[in-house]
Amino acid sequence: MDKSQGRTARPDAAPAAEIVTASGHRGLQTEEKLIFEQGEPGRTGVDLPAPPKVADRLNGLKRQRPVGLPGLSEPQVIRHFTRLSQKNYAIDSGLYPLGSCTMKHNPRLNEKMARLPGLADIHPLQPVSTVQGALELMDRLAHWLKTLTGMPAVALTPGAGAHGEFCGMVAIRAALDAKGQQSRKRVLVPESAHGTNPATAAACGFTVDAIPADDRGRVDLAAFKAKLGPDVAAIMLTNPNTCGLFEPDIVTIAKALHEAGGYFYCDGANFNAIAGRVRPADLGIDAMHINLHKTFSTPHGGGGPGSGPVVFSEALAPYVPLPYVVHGKDGFRLVEGREGKAEPLGRLKTFHGQMGMFVRALTYMLSHGADGIRQASEDAVLNANYLLARLKDVMSPAFDGPCMHECLFDDSFLKDTGVSTLDFAKALIDEGFHPMTMYFPLVVHGALLIEPTESETRASLDEFVGSLRSLATRAKQGEAASFHAAPRLTPRRRLDETRAARQPVLRWKPAAPTRQAAE
Amino acid sequence: MRYLPHTAQDRREMLAAIGAASVDDLYRDVPHSARLGGLVDLPRHQGELAVERDIAGLAAKNRPAGSMASFLGGGAYRHHVPSSVDHLIQRGEFLTSYTPYQPEVTQGTLQMLFEFQTQVALISGMDVANASMYDGATGAAEAVLMANRVTKRAKALLSGGLHPHYREVIETYGRWSGFSVKAAAADVSGVEDLASRIDAETSCVVVQNPSIFGRIHDYAALAAAAQNAGALLVVVVTEAVSLGLLKPPGEMGADIFVGEGQSIGNALNFGGPYVGLFATRDKYVRQMPGRLTGETVDADGRRGWVLTLSTREQHIRREKATSNICTNSGLCALAFCIHLSLLGEDGFTRLAQINHAHAVQLAEKLGGVKGVSLVNDSFFNEFTLKLPKPASEVVERLVDKGVLAGVPASRLWPDQPDLANHLIVAATETNTEAEMDLFARSLAEVL
Numbered sequence: 001m002d003k004s005q006g007r008t009a010r011p012d013a014a015p016a017a018e019i020v021t022a023s024g025h026r027g028l029q030t031e032e033k034l035i036f037e038q039g040e041p042g043r044t045g046v047d048l049p050a051p052p053k054v055a056d057r058l059n060g061l062k063r064q065r066p067v068g069l070p071g072l073s074e075p076q077v078i079r080h081f082t083r084l085s086q087k088n089y090a091i092d093s094g095l096y097p098l099g100s101c102t103m104k105h106n107p108r109l110n111e112k113m114a115r116l117p118g119l120a121d122i123h124p125l126q127p128v129s130t131v132q133g134a135l136e137l138m139d140r141l142a143h144w145l146k147t148l149t150g151m152p153a154v155a156l157t158p159g160a161g162a163h164g165e166f167c168g169m170v171a172i173r174a175a176l177d178a179k180g181q182q183s184r185k186r187v188l189v190p191e192s193a194h195g196t197n198p199a200t201a202a203a204c205g206f207t208v209d210a211i212p213a214d215d216r217g218r219v220d221l222a223a224f225k226a227k228l229g230p231d232v233a234a235i236m237l238t239n240p241n242t243c244g245l246f247e248p249d250i251v252t253i254a255k256a257l258h259e260a261g262g263y264f265y266c267d268g269a270n271f272n273a274i275a276g277r278v279r280p281a282d283l284g285i286d287a288m289h290i291n292l293h294k295t296f297s298t299p300h301g302g303g304g305p306g307s308g309p310v311v312f313s314e315a316l317a318p319y320v321p322l323p324y325v326v327h328g329k330d331g332f333r334l335v336e337g338r339e340g341k342a343e344p345l346g347r348l349k350t351f352h353g354q355m356g357m358f359v360r361a362l363t364y365m366l367s368h369g370a371d372g373i374r375q376a377s378e379d380a381v382l383n384a385n386y387l388l389a390r391l392k393d394v395m396s397p398a399f400d401g402p403c404m405h406e407c408l409f410d411d412s413f414l415k416d417t418g419v420s421t422l423d424f425a426k427a428l429i430d431e432g433f434h435p436m437t438m439y440f441p442l443v444v445h446g447a448l449l450i451e452p453t454e455s456e457t458r459a460s461l462d463e464f465v466g467s468l469r470s471l472a473t474r475a476k477q478g479e480a481a482s483f484h485a486a487p488r489l490t491p492r493r494r495l496d497e498t499r500a501a502r503q504p505v506l507r508w509k510p511a512a513p514t515r516q517a518a519e
Numbered sequence: 520m521r522y523l524p525h526t527a528q529d530r531r532e533m534l535a536a537i538g539a540a541s542v543d544d545l546y547r548d549v550p551h552s553a554r555l556g557g558l559v560d561l562p563r564h565q566g567e568l569a570v571e572r573d574i575a576g577l578a579a580k581n582r583p584a585g586s587m588a589s590f591l592g593g594g595a596y597r598h599h600v601p602s603s604v605d606h607l608i609q610r611g612e613f614l615t616s617y618t619p620y621q622p623e624v625t626q627g628t629l630q631m632l633f634e635f636q637t638q639v640a641l642i643s644g645m646d647v648a649n650a651s652m653y654d655g656a657t658g659a660a661e662a663v664l665m666a667n668r669v670t671k672r673a674k675a676l677l678s679g680g681l682h683p684h685y686r687e688v689i690e691t692y693g694r695w696s697g698f699s700v701k702a703a704a705a706d707v708s709g710v711e712d713l714a715s716r717i718d719a720e721t722s723c724v725v726v727q728n729p730s731i732f733g734r735i736h737d738y739a740a741l742a743a744a745a746q747n748a749g750a751l752l753v754v755v756v757t758e759a760v761s762l763g764l765l766k767p768p769g770e771m772g773a774d775i776f777v778g779e780g781q782s783i784g785n786a787l788n789f790g791g792p793y794v795g796l797f798a799t800r801d802k803y804v805r806q807m808p809g810r811l812t813g814e815t816v817d818a819d820g821r822r823g824w825v826l827t828l829s830t831r832e833q834h835i836r837r838e839k840a841t842s843n844i845c846t847n848s849g850l851c852a853l854a855f856c857i858h859l860s861l862l863g864e865d866g867f868t869r870l871a872q873i874n875h876a877h878a879v880q881l882a883e884k885l886g887g888v889k890g891v892s893l894v895n896d897s898f899f900n901e902f903t904l905k906l907p908k909p910a911s912e913v914v915e916r917l918v919d920k921g922v923l924a925g926v927p928a929s930r931l932w933p934d935q936p937d938l939a940n941h942l943i944v945a946a947t948e949t950n951t952e953a954e955m956d957l958f959a960r961s962l963a964e965v966l
Contacts, residue, residue, distance in 0.1 A: 035634050035860050045861030046601060048948070051872035054879040059735045059897030061766045063868075068641045071863035078603055081857055085612035087627035092611030105522055106615050109567050115605070115786075118578025123591040124790030125926045126584065127918055133580025134789050140577075147559050159653035159791070160846035162833070170695040199833035199843035203664075205697045208838045246548035277546060282553040293846070301608075301850030302628040303618035303810065305653070305792030321691070337933045346691030350594055350656035350684050350779065351790025363574055369564035372520045378542045379525055382533055385545055389537045402537075402545040426623070435621055440834075457524040458533060485818075490623040492823040497622075500815035500827040504804065506647045507637040 039070020099449025102294035135332035150281030164289025164308030254284025276374030307357035379454035411446025418480030592945025629824035644769025645798035652795025655779030666723035680730025742772030763871025784854030794851035808842035
């Protein structure tokens, strides 16, 4: 398909503003001021009645100065946020191949269900007798998660993946402490791990010991075994790993670790590759968080909210945080206090977890069923391997296939072209695609990590392949300058991140009065 | 399966292109002992109608707050959310976008977050805010961790007026992250002397305004006492609407403001997802947890926004990061930002006035019921009553009369018998005078 009609197919490095408009808008690309630059005092987007007249009970602590919020009418607000939305790339608008982030289709039924008044309009502290359906929903979600993972217990409350990691690692700490093994402080973390893994281990008071990857992109088994010792508390391993590969030695790793007295924490960010085909319990895992916003498609929402339930093995099951749901003869009940049990882990969140995300995830699971979840995993893996197969001659795969749900390339195919991984990714934006994950995992030079997910058609994958092949060819043909200038077809071109960090401007402030105005 | 586009032929042809005989071939790295032969023991896929019926059946077993006269607060408040909020946050470009790591294609989310940060700084009276936390309680725990970094100390002193769930989350973080927590006892009188308990190890004092019992405090003197002792003052606000009417934490001298933003733009959702608000003074910005959006220019010199100061964050600093937080509460922050944009200065202050006025009316009506006494001398939209019998029993009986009467203190402090007869009651703009009368009449009947 010729996508070059009407514009320069191979732009040079000159500024993109060939067409100057009086408004500053460029067709469908609009310039949008901040709300603070649009508001007028006295204007509002809500009609509220006059407050009843009462003698105030504010203890003399009434606000004395205006807040400083702008006034906008409803049509202004609608237009403002609609225009902002149009500056975003989204799964709804195109393939979003961010490796490790799992940008799959977000079904709208999930949104509809989460907004049913019976689920959205219930207060977390209503009498338990009035929220039996909500507790039943949490219990059913727990059942699905336990069945899919083969694990006997689950903590639903963590607010996102990293919060789940914290939950899992403190459960491990608590289990070790209960055995009198306070001296176990070392946590083994592969170099390829997500940054949250070492950050979490450190936040829980562990020391982090990196395990190198072997030349196949897997944990170096010999190096791992050499690091085992009486001070090892746990391993934090992502499986499939962040190179998009299944760890073939995982059962051996679990066995050796358990024999050495350590616990196995698995980062479940990539569970979407194996859900319905492999149960983490069968791999010897003791705790694993599941990102409901990845595998079970509660939307990413531009950066959250997420939800990170953690499944636990028998050994860690007693350390599930408060509160949790139990089923008794009088229906479902929420355990919110210690209730005589020794040393529960404590509370991790204000209330009972991300209920809105639970509804979406359960809706997704019921829609897919056992068969659909397995098929989704297989299609995600199929799509990633298809991309790998169609790109391996022009880009440089970091490791041999087959891969799982994502395929990883290094930047050796860009060697001596003057084009970096960053330049390549930015040029992909002009092709109409969101970039892949760049420079992660750290074990591969100039990494490009591509995760297509199961949601893409073959035609969409082929179009994406066409763009990547074209870019790889152009890079090798010496068109570095056009890569350096990319992107050129976006609302903004490359942004100066150095300036943003050196002179941080983190909020709007009213312009200082000019000398004239001051006079 | 409606979400999976491949046909059987697609799959065959793609496998052929890959050079694999079957999908099983692609999973050949999985140890034999861990390969599932068939399906897990769960139901098969279903169409929209069947799933909708199933979930709606669960929803129907609950009694929504809106179907009764609801006076529940205690850290989550039922407010009216304008219809345009929910419309806008469901735009796919917001809903189905990722964290804005690629700024050229996510200027919409970034500009919104910059506006959100500005709004949070304005309502709290602080210098600078981040792009949100999971919720109020996790934000409070992160505030203590931040105070520990700033002061290089490791002891937090908590007010007895702090929401017990917030205290418990801070204690969980403290216990496992290695800082100590001293909490004053919950006391409905609101009298506590925190200043005298600050010592050379104290990194911060954490207070709540209005307190969990609804009382309004001026923390200016405590802020000065804390700062003189080298500690920070953290002010928690669980009802963000109160900031439309009350002296903000920044003007009381707070070093860190933590808020629960659910009240603005977000439904009750049985406790989540919510949105944690977090703000501080300029001088501490590099110790702040969470994502931050900053202004900059693009290659053509035009104003734009990026995520910034990320050298604080886990994806760069790994085990040396200020926090392990990654995902935040983006879409809830968007809902907050849209609702507050609609309210504006006039709407926000008027909303707060209505809330307060309704609470004053309700307090008068309930305070007039025989045997009931109002504990508070001051309050915003929530106050505490002392009843002549255990509040949890009263609440259960009022459910039958169509009233969600409030949060029994025993739900929050199960181990404190002295609070068994106390009931924490909230009123918002959603409560009508008829609902208040129903509450007062029903309360008189069950006492």
